[in-house]
Amino acid sequence: MSTKIKASRASKSQKTSCVQAFFLICSFYFLLLTFPAQAARLQSWRLSPTQTQLEFFTDDGVQPTAQLLSNPTRLVIDMPGVTFGRPQVTESYNGAIRAIRVGQFAPGTTRMVVEYAPGYTIDPNQVQFQPRAANQWSVQLPNPQISGVINPSPVTPSPVTPPPISSTPPATNARAFLQSLQATGDGFFLRSTGGAPEIRSLRSGDRRQMIFDFYGATISPNLSPRDLPVNLNGVSRAQITQLSPDVVRVTLTLSEQSPNWQASVSPSGGLIILPQTIGASPGQPVSQTAIVQSVELDANRQLVIRGNQALNYSAGWDRPSGAYRILIRSARTDLRTIQLPANSPLLRAQVRQEGNDVAVLIIPASGNQIGAIVQSSPQQLTVPFTRSGLFPVTPPPITPQPVTPPPTTNPIPVPPRPTPTPVPRPIPSGRQVVILDPGHGGPDPGAVGIGGIQEKEIVLDVSRRVRDILERSNVQVVMTRNADIDLDLQPRVDIAERARATIFVSIHANAISMSRPDINGVETYYFQSGLELAQTIHRNILAGTGAPDRRVRSARFYVLRRTSMPSVLLELGFVTGRDDARRLSDTTFRQRMAESIARGILEYLGRRS
Incomplete structure (x- = not known):
């Protein structure tokens, strides 16, 4: 990790913009009071699923500037005094925003470029930079417009219905890297990085296989497992293969009674494969709203989520909150907090409405791990917790182990292990x-x-x-x-x-x-x-x-x-x-x-x- 530091705090911001023309340039200047220090480091960034908000984080204060360029439309954000410390990164997207590129523009400046698809532009006067903190900035992006149209209506990209599988791959700028395939309580989750691939699905004529092709995707060499035995909603097996350099295929082996399945991009990141309600056709999931009626710990220290009808969910770790996030789709609730008793396996629990979905966010207490979610009935989800270790009164001694360096043609001498200091006594009872x-x-x-x-x-x-x-x-x-x-x-x-x-x-x-x-x-x-x-x-x-x-x-x-x-x-x-x-x-x-x-x-x- 870089040890370069820049300490600053935001005091005020000032934006100037010029008139939109054939070549659009708009600069935003932010004046910050700064301490004399070295460079900060760009830690992370994220684009909202609606592509209307971009956030970026540094390990210390930053004073960004921005300009809008055309042909193609690009919003260029420069971060003076910030280092990136990695080769240029390009993330591809579907929709009006085609890509985000981040790299070291100059020795002391990191540059982030938001590139729009051909034919789209944005009004520079509607771009708003909002400092959440000295090291955290939110960029509100206006709705994209069709180039050359005066006062156009906002452009909202329409959802794409997956077309039938064909031998001709579609044109796509997305590139997704699939990291893992795992079974969840109701389907499958494909962890991925990069862009969102185009998805095409088909059920075989004998109804024994459901095939999903992800165009613009590549399997990570570390992906494991590639052949997953399961017993879930009539699925006995899930296989993932690299069909061609740009196409990944997931094949589900089904019983004839299993419903059709559908794949989509998860709002919390990655790809999800879920069963449809029997009778629905691919691309036409049933959109009935469920009500989350209760979220509580039962007598067995399990978190139980109950609804008035079948709950359709996905789960995974949530980067912004640092919590484990259970997203219940097409649902609503009036719940907000969860009562946690003494010795709860949870350090924190929260319920919140996120648009048309309900999110349950939990952080396990020390010594507890989240187990696999069980959907014991269509209306109920059960989240078990397991203990990762107990605290004996007298800890076992730490026994020094000799170092045996692996063989090498040019061995590097390993220094002799010093005599270790005795392990201090166990900490007396108390909250340490x-x-x-x-x-x-x-x-x-x-x-x-x-x-x-x-x-x-x-x-x-x-x-x-x-x-x-x-x-x-x-x-x-x-x-x-x-x-x-x-x-x-x-x-x-x-x-x-x-x-x-x-x-x-x-x-x-x-x-x-x-x-x-x-x-x-x-x-x-x-x-x-x-x-x-x-x-x-x-x-x-x-x-x-x-x-x-x-x-x-x-x-x-x-x-x-x-x-x-x-x-x-x-x-x-x-x-x-x-x-x-x-x-x-x-x-x-x-x-x-x-x-x-x-x-x-x-x-x-x-x-x-």
Whole structure:
């Protein structure tokens, strides 16, 4: 993760625009009061499903400028003082917006280009930039217009009804990368990144197969499984294959009594395949509104959602809120809150109306994991929870394991393991809550280093190991993410604040140019009240791993500044470093690193108990 920081806060904004003509140029200027600091980093961005709002997030304040260009219409947003740190990324879409491109325009400027499809333009006077915070901006995009039409009516792209399968692939600019196929309580979910593919479906003449072709899609090499045995709504098997370089086929093996199935783009991201009501034809789902009558925990500590009729749903982790999101389609409700008893498996639960759908958002409490959703009847969904571990009174000792480096033609000497500091005593009974925050995740791999190792995978693995050690020592642990999901910065802070955490520990891996493999070592960052915590953990890491010392430093990282408890950010080593990359790839070394971090946390908490 880059250590460059820019701290600023928004004070006022001013927009000037010129008249729309053959060549449209419109610039927006935002004046912000800034602290003297280094560059911020672009963290994430998202386009709303209706393509009317674009949001982007940085790890610190940013002063964007914008201009509108034509032939084709492009809204160009420049972020001075912001680094991207990755090769250019292009996301393709269907509708009036054809693509969003993000890249490093200049050494100190990140550029985001919103490109419209040929024939469309927008009124520059209706583009509105709204600062949500110094590091978060919302761009309200006007409805697209047909080029050359004076005062045209707003253009709303019509939904596309999937045409029959043909041997001639359609023309499409979308490119979707399918990451995984999994069965849900009511159908199948295809996790994907990139654009939305065009979908064509067909049921075989003997009614034993339902075929879906996704044009403009590619299977990820890591997709697993490709052949999924299931027993769901008359489906016995689901297979996914790369039919051609640009076409992915999903084949469902059915019973003759199984209804037709339909595929669509999920509002929360990815693709969903669901059964239609018997008697409906492909592309014509029944649109009857269900009423969500109750959402509550039953005597078995399961979350039960009940409706007045069949509930059609999808589920997955929600990036903006950091919660697990159950979306019930074509539904309405008057519910807003969920009563959580003592010792609830949930840290937080919320019900909200999202247009024509109802969303149930839940965050599991420490030590609890969300199980597979069960649709025990058409009108009821049951969400079980499983315990990920118990807290014994006396934790088992952490036994040092010898490091056995894998063979290599040019072995790198592994430093001898120092004698570890004894593990502190278990924390006395009391509410000691530690937030572990594995950096990056989902489509954001973080730093990518030697051999293709990715920061997001390393830090999630180490964080899980730290959690297991702490929980054996009577410490309650809440992880901001426990899976490969994309989570913005503010939700990470919100999770810590809602949990009233004792400390916040963000775990990352460092990087520098691939031309500097000689740079290796551990860095620890703090802000204000986190100095003692940083020094304690850093000292234990050095003693337990023998890693080079790159010091404890003060920094204004977003998650450090915005959390109210003592907070630190750990850089476990350089994925671009010759020595660090080898060590961080080794699971034995990761365990040593986790033991050292946990030892430092327990030592710090022990002083304050």
